[in-house]
Amino acid sequence: MTDIALRAVHLTKRYGRLTALDDLNLDVIRGEVFGFLGPNGAGKSTTIRLLLGLARPSSGHAEVFGVAAADVTRAHRLLAYVPADVALWPHMTGAEILHLQARTGPGTDLAYRDELVDRFELDPSKPARTYSTGNRQKVALIAAFATRAPLLVLDEPTSGLDPLMEREFRTAVRSARDRGQTVFLSSHQLAEVEAVCDRVAILRAGHLADVATMSGLRALHRSEVTVSYTGPAPALAVVPGVEAITETGEGQLRFTLTGPPAPALRSLAAAGVTALAVREPSLEEVFLDYYGTENGR
Amino acid sequence: MTSVAVAGRPGRAVSQLAIRQIRRGGLIVAVLAGGMTAIVAATFDQVMADPAAAGSLQALASNPAIRTLFGDPIGLDTAGGFTVWRVGTVTTVLLGAWAILATTRTTRGEEEGGRWDLLLSGRITLTGALARHLAAVMAIAVATAVGITGALIASGTPAPGALIHGMGTGLAGLFFGATAALAAQIFPTRTPATGTAVAVLAVTLLARMIGDGVPALGWLRWLSPFGLMALSEPYVHNRAVPLLVLLAAAATVTVAVPLAAARRDVRGGLVAPPTGRPARLRLLDNVEAFAIRRVLRPLTGWALGIGAYFLLIGLTATSVTEFLAGNPALAGQAAEAGFADLGSVAGFAATLFALLAMPVGGFATVRLSAFVAAETDQRLALLAAQPISRARLLGAETAATAAAAVLLISVAGLTTWAGVALTGGHLALTAALHGVWNTFPVVLLSLGAAVLATGWAPRWTGVLGALPAIGGFLLLVIADSVAAPAWVKSLSPYSHLAPVPLAGADWAATAVMLALTAVLTVAGLAGYRQRDLRS
Numbered sequence: 061m062t063d064i065a066l067r068a069v070h071l072t073k074r075y076g077r078l079t080a081l082d083d084l085n086l087d088v089i090r091g092e093v094f095g096f097l098g099p100n101g102a103g104k105s106t107t108i109r110l111l112l113g114l115a116r117p118s119s120g121h122a123e124v125f126g127v128a129a130a131d132v133t134r135a136h137r138l139l140a141y142v143p144a145d146v147a148l149w150p151h152m153t154g155a156e157i158l159h160l161q162a163r164t165g166p167g168t169d170l171a172y173r174d175e176l177v178d179r180f181e182l183d184p185s186k187p188a189r190t191y192s193t194g195n196r197q198k199v200a201l202i203a204a205f206a207t208r209a210p211l212l213v214l215d216e217p218t219s220g221l222d223p224l225m226e227r228e229f230r231t232a233v234r235s236a237r238d239r240g241q242t243v244f245l246s247s248h249q250l251a252e253v254e255a256v257c258d259r260v261a262i263l264r265a266g267h268l269a270d271v272a273t274m275s276g277l278r279a280l281h282r283s284e285v286t287v288s289y290t291g292p293a294p295a296l297a298v299v300p301g302v303e304a305i306t307e308t309g310e311g312q313l314r315f316t317l318t319g320p321p322a323p324a325l326r327s328l329a330a331a332g333v334t335a336l337a338v339r340e341p342s343l344e345e346v347f348l349d350y351y352g353t354e355n356g357r
Numbered sequence: 358m359t360s361v362a363v364a365g366r367p368g369r370a371v372s373q374l375a376i377r378q379i380r381r382g383g384l385i386v387a388v389l390a391g392g393m394t395a396i397v398a399a400t401f402d403q404v405m406a407d408p409a410a411a412g413s414l415q416a417l418a419s420n421p422a423i424r425t426l427f428g429d430p431i432g433l434d435t436a437g438g439f440t441v442w443r444v445g446t447v448t449t450v451l452l453g454a455w456a457i458l459a460t461t462r463t464t465r466g467e468e469e470g471g472r473w474d475l476l477l478s479g480r481i482t483l484t485g486a487l488a489r490h491l492a493a494v495m496a497i498a499v500a501t502a503v504g505i506t507g508a509l510i511a512s513g514t515p516a517p518g519a520l521i522h523g524m525g526t527g528l529a530g531l532f533f534g535a536t537a538a539l540a541a542q543i544f545p546t547r548t549p550a551t552g553t554a555v556a557v558l559a560v561t562l563l564a565r566m567i568g569d570g571v572p573a574l575g576w577l578r579w580l581s582p583f584g585l586m587a588l589s590e591p592y593v594h595n596r597a598v599p600l601l602v603l604l605a606a607a608a609t610v611t612v613a614v615p616l617a618a619a620r621r622d623v624r625g626g627l628v629a630p631p632t633g634r635p636a637r638l639r640l641l642d643n644v645e646a647f648a649i650r651r652v653l654r655p656l657t658g659w660a661l662g663i664g665a666y667f668l669l670i671g672l673t674a675t676s677v678t679e680f681l682a683g684n685p686a687l688a689g690q691a692a693e694a695g696f697a698d699l700g701s702v703a704g705f706a707a708t709l710f711a712l713l714a715m716p717v718g719g720f721a722t723v724r725l726s727a728f729v730a731a732e733t734d735q736r737l738a739l740l741a742a743q744p745i746s747r748a749r750l751l752g753a754e755t756a757a758t759a760a761a762a763v764l765l766i767s768v769a770g771l772t773t774w775a776g777v778a779l780t781g782g783h784l785a786l787t788a789a790l791h792g793v794w795n796t797f798p799v800v801l802l803s804l805g806a807a808v809l810a811t812g813w814a815p816r817w818t819g820v821l822g823a824l825p826a827i828g829g830f831l832l833l834v835i836a837d838s839v840a841a842p843a844w845v846k847s848l849s850p851y852s853h854l855a856p857v858p859l860a861g862a863d864w865a866a867t868a869v870m871l872a873l874t875a876v877l878t879v880a881g882l883a884g885y886r887q888r889d890l891r892s
Contacts, residue, residue, distance in 0.1 A: 105892075112742055115889035133746045141742035147735035149651075150469075150546070155636035157739075163642045164743045185633035189469070189546065200739060213742075 070120035095257035140204035154184035173206035193220035291332030375493035383497035391504030398512035401436035437514035437592035456534035465541035502527025518592030525586035542617035545626035648757035671776015707856035718803030718826020725807035788858035795857035798870035805877030812884025
């Protein structure tokens with residue numbers, strides 16, 4: 061088995077004249093928790109449907125541990141999936157659905173499944189028609205986390221969960237990583253991605269905008285720098301990467317910095333800096349950097 | 358000020374939504390009902406070409422079994438009376454069944470699916486939304502009534518009779534639509550609501566059959582829309598009172614709908630569903646078992662309906678055939694009217710067994726449509742993400758449906774045999790089973806067509822699946838009626854169906870149908886393997 065858990069090669073999907081996904085190239089490495097970010101309509105779910113072989117690419121191809129995604133009998137032995145909008149058979153109880161998923165799936169740890177049912181506080185005796193959105197999501201999450209599949213594909217899995225269950229979800233993701241499972245997490249919940257992901261891909265209007273580690277992503281983006289100084293005001297306006305300079309008080313400046321900090325530090329050196337604080341951008345700020353002006357379209 | 362105008366008419370928007378959801382099916386029903394009526398009315402002169410015919414057909418009325426099966430043949434000597442007898446029940450059942458399915462689908466079905474939550478958060482009320490959706494269905498019933506009346510008048514039959522029959526059919530449509538809407542207030546899910554309304558249709562049809570067949574129980578007809586239509590005696594007495602009773606019944610049920618709706622929560626019903634139960638883990642171990650599990654419940658319902666009908670056929674078979682055997686001229690007339698070889702129990706059974714392919718082909722189509730619906734509303738997504746090939750997923754559904762269809766037609770054979778045996782007639786069990794199994798290739802053709810549609814044009818599964826078993830039958834009836842060229846008739850699978858058990862099976866035709874089924878199924882599976890699942 062290769063070390064690439066998921067691979068997309070020139071993956072493209074067109075619906076008539078609409079290009080939902082355009083030439084996506086992506087490698088998800090075995091054992092990592094990979095965040096897949098993008099606003100609504102960016103093509104996240106389309107990508108996942110292609111990776112799962114639920115839809116056929118217009119061009120390009122996808123692989124799951126080296127197995128063609130279209131070969132679902134082999135590829136799906138290696139993965140478990142939680143859809144964005146979980147629909148269940150209305151007459152079946154949670155327990156019956158979990159049983160069906162376990163018996164038809166890639167192998168399930170039944171003891172861990174029971175533990176997850178407790179942790180997610182799911183009442184499995186109820187018929188699915190009575191479940192709320194969150195409860196339906198719990199059923200799918202429990203079924204997926206309880207498998208021993210080496211890859212978990214989660215499509216916006218926590219949109220219906222309350223904060224307590226969201227915490228359980230993060231715990232479950234970390235345990236999955238500790239067991240060596242790879243997690244592909246599509247989301248637009250930035251705090252969640254920030255909390256659990258090693259690497260992040262950002263999708264915008266069907267294009268891959270960026271792939272980076274969390275820290276790399278932050279480094280690529282604007283840090284907020286606050287300085288206090290006693291000497292002459294530093295000549296920052298001409299320094300590449302420095303923007304939005306504001307005087308916040310007597311001998312105090314705040315500015316944003318993109319890229320390597322060396323040029324900015326050099327011009328600060330002459331100013332007699334007494335205090336320097338650098339705040340890394342939150343994922344939200346990174347996200348807004350990508351989508352803020354164009355609204356993702 | 359466009360925005361103000363739009364905001365001011367939430368009700369109209371809901372009405373438009375209701376109409377959009379039913380217009381295609383409604384149009385088909387209205388055109389089919391009017392068209393069948395017009396075609397049969399046009400055949401009257403042909404059937405009546407023989408001077409002896411009118412008299413012998415009238416004699417048919419004296420047989421209780423004939424009354425039971427085909428309704429009271431009143432006024433057979435007129436084009437109008439003949440038409441009412443030939444298609445009246447069929448068009449009424451067609452309209453009634455459609456009204457039920459359309460009503461529960463657009464009201465309880467939409468509400469159960471959560472799509473009314475958003476709708477009702479606006480200014481429209483629950484009763485308002487219900488009224489508008491029911492009104493849309495009722496408008497189709499009225500349109501069908503107008504179509505039937507128009508067809509009868511255009512065929513040259515007297516207007517009063519045409520009006521009485523058209524209004525009777527329309528009122529029955531209104532009654533069943535309202536009944537379905539009421540059932541949808543009682544039950545929180547669509548299936549029991551539909552089931553209850555369909556049971557009302559079946560029981561009231563049965564009440565008319567019993568009322569027609571057993572004079573002492575003739576009053577039963579006052580309790581049934583079908584009975585009331587018969588009592589109105591179009592073209593003979595043109596009685597308005599039974600129709601007024603039917604109108605009152607439809608109005609009462611309609612008024613009960615908002616009253617019941619006011620006593621329940623949105624997404625709730627008057628009866629509350631059980632909140633929890635122990636897990637039943639049988640038949641959940643693989644997709645094949647799961648397909649069987651899902652077919653069991655609908656299979657039971659269909660088996661009850663089909664079993665009851667064919668038990669009735671069996672119970673009346675001896676009486677009808679003895680009567681026809683004693684009246685050769687009559688038997689000839691029955692043949693003219695589309696029922697050949699009715700002179701022996703075997704011939705009678707063979708003729709009616711051919712009809713069996715229609716409901717069972719319909720069953721197969723409905724099952725595949727349900728499979729497509731599960732895909733459309735994403736219920737299938739979790740299974741499709743398991744290590745299960747698409748071909749196996751659809752193959753399991755197809756195989757379970759085919760097995761269920763075999764059981765259904767076997768039930769028909771068994772109940773017919775039991776009915777004949779109970780009345781002291783002669784029909785061997787093996788003959789009955791051979792007779793029903795002979796129709797299986799036609800059912801399979803429908804299943805194959807539905808699989809093909811599932812693979813290539815999932816939206817058309819219902820229409821394409823119904824084409825061989827139901828469309829084929831209609832084609833034969835229409836081709837017979839208009840004396841169409843032989844090749845037109847030969848397009849219908851029914852024209853290749855040997856009258857088993859009266860004669861041996863036509864193995865060549867059977868082989869062709871089976872081969873065609875195989876081609877359709879393989880092509881359907883191939884399409885399903887390569888297409889995108891619906892999202």
